[in-house]
Amino acid sequence: MEKIPVLRMGPLLLITIQIDMHDKLALQLQDDVTHRISEYGSTGVLIDISSLEIVDSFIGRMLANIAAMSRVLGADTVVVGMQPAVAITLVELGMSLPGVRTALTVEAGMELLLGAVAEDANGTDHEHRQA
Amino acid sequence: MEKIPVLRMGPLLLITIQIDMHDKLALQLQDDVTHRISEYGSTGVLIDISSLEIVDSFIGRMLANIAAMSRVLGADTVVVGMQPAVAITLVELGMSLPGVRTALTVEAGMELLLGAVAEDANGTDHEHRQA
Numbered sequence: 085m086e087k088i089p090v091l092r093m094g095p096l097l098l099i100t101i102q103i104d105m106h107d108k109l110a111l112q113l114q115d116d117v118t119h120r121i122s123e124y125g126s127t128g129v130l131i132d133i134s135s136l137e138i139v140d141s142f143i144g145r146m147l148a149n150i151a152a153m154s155r156v157l158g159a160d161t162v163v164v165g166m167q168p169a170v171a172i173t174l175v176e177l178g179m180s181l182p183g184v185r186t187a188l189t190v191e192a193g194m195e196l197l198l199g200a201v202a203e204d205a206n207g208t209d210h211e212h213r214q215a
Numbered sequence: 216m217e218k219i220p221v222l223r224m225g226p227l228l229l230i231t232i233q234i235d236m237h238d239k240l241a242l243q244l245q246d247d248v249t250h251r252i253s254e255y256g257s258t259g260v261l262i263d264i265s266s267l268e269i270v271d272s273f274i275g276r277m278l279a280n281i282a283a284m285s286r287v288l289g290a291d292t293v294v295v296g297m298q299p300a301v302a303i304t305l306v307e308l309g310m311s312l313p314g315v316r317t318a319l320t321v322e323a324g325m326e327l328l329l330g331a332v333a334e335d336a337n338g339t340d341h342e343h344r345q346a
Contacts, residue, residue, distance in 0.1 A: 089265045
């Protein structure tokens with residue numbers, strides 16, 4: 085039963101993490117996500133961590149890795165559902181999840197990702213917009 | 216970490232089951248699902264079981280219970296992602312998941328549920344349609 089499902093929802097992929105992560109499982113998840121992105125042409129990845137009461141440096145690094153891999157494949161990543169205690173611990177540990185965007189709920193994350201997709205389709209230049 | 220998240224996606228709820236079920240967890244899930252339906256006014260429940268390699272009579276009964284509880288609260292339930300081996304075992308065991316609709320993928324399940332919602336909104340009479 086040790087497998088984290090990667091669900092396709094239109095242009096997005098949804099992953100809910102419920103079980104204790106270990107090395108092999110994390111590698112398999114990275115493998116699954118990258119293959120699904122290239123198979124489905126997904127433009128966004130949603131990772132729900134609302135079941136996690138602890139996010140240690142291992143999980144933090146795994147999230148950052150998935151986000152970086154997805155980015156080079158053309159998909160944005162949003163981590164959703166973080167528990168308040170987890171946010172406190174992360175900052176206290178000095179881990180700010182670099183390169184990972186977050187949102188409070190799956191719905192907010194979907195809006196963020198689908199908004200980004202719509203903007204890209206309109207040819208908006210993100211770098212100029214920030215100037 | 217023993218908690219199965221119930222994610223809200225518009226008018227639907229999405230539940231992915233990844234961990235070994237036991238009595239307490241099943242009761243908590245039933246409790247969560249029914250509360251979320253009444254809180255959000257959800258019209259459909261999607262249960263992804265693609266991670267499950269075994270569906271025994273306990274899980275079968277739990278799925279049927281959640282479907283029945285959701286129905287009396289006005290929400291349809293669709294079980295998605297069943298592995299072929301699970302389907303074979305279920306039928307061999309004489310468990311046909313009565314009252315539970317199934318679909319192959321989350322996307323197909325969403326279409327099924329949102330289609331049913333749209334039909335209800337149009338005032339279609341299901342019983343007459345079947346005659």
